[in-house]
Amino acid sequence: MARRVRVLLLTLLLVVTGSVMSSAPASAVIGGSRSTYAPWAVRMLIDGTPACTGTAISRRWIITASHCFFEQGNPVADKRISFRVGSLDMRKGATVHPVPRGRVGSAKADMMLVEVPPMKVRTARLATARVRPGRTVRQYGWGATCTGDENSCQSPVLKQSVLRVLRPDARRCEGYTVPGGSDFCMAKVSGIPAGGDSGGPVMSIAPHGAEVLLGVFDGSDREKTAGAGEISRQLAWIHSVIQGQPRRQMHRVPAR
Structure with a gap:
């Protein structure tokens, strides 16, 4: 191990x-x-409970870790997920939810891209x-x-x-x-x-x-x-997803 x-x-x-x-x-x-500056930082919650952190990389896409979307090896349903954006204090800011079936996992890294409605935040380069x-x-x-x-x-x-x-x-x-x-x-x-x-x-x-x-x-x-x-x-994969190329199926990331 x-x-x-x-x-x-x-x-x-x-x-x-x-x-x-x-x-x-x-x-x-x-x-x-x-932190005093991080407008692109995103807080991920599951059933309203803080779970993970992410980054806004475009007005409609958040990148985070794939393993955050699995419980005991099973995918977490979209309806259970939300994100807090636009504030360094997670009790403030705005709440956005994933677009149904709008998340795409990398086959080569512990990364997940999640599509959301347009966010009014500064995005990361x-x-x-x-x-x-x-x-x-x-x-x-x-x-x-x-x-x-x-x-x-x-x-x-x-x-x-x-x-x-x-x-x-x-x-x-x-x-x-x-x-x-x-x-x-x-x-x-x-x-x-x-x-x-x-x-x-x-x-x-x-x-x-x-x-x-x-x-x-x-x-x-x-x-x-x-x-x-x-x-x-992972740039080629990221660009292919956020630019609307055919999406891959969500990949499971095994524990390492």
């Missing part, structure tokens, strides 16, 4: 049981800071170049700010962590990256994403409005290592 604790498993337990116990000690976004080792990045989410019962400490306001991209063959990246895969691995600088941050944006650090979306967060060990699907390696 991979040594990381997948946010996948914690997200599913948050939705199914409403209570999650984490075995990995950590500091909370555990130990991160409060997509990275076109690969993420290089040594780069410092910023991850955003409304997820857990504590260990233990992560459901009890979901943040109502957007938080952020700072991470450093590692070489894919680094020993600590085992279980986060595979040869030829679409994920990259990151080390904690300040804060570490946790349950509820799944699907959240991993952005370049740049002046407000100049950031680009580098990745979609998909897992961490709650201590020092995290992983994300790489946007630049």
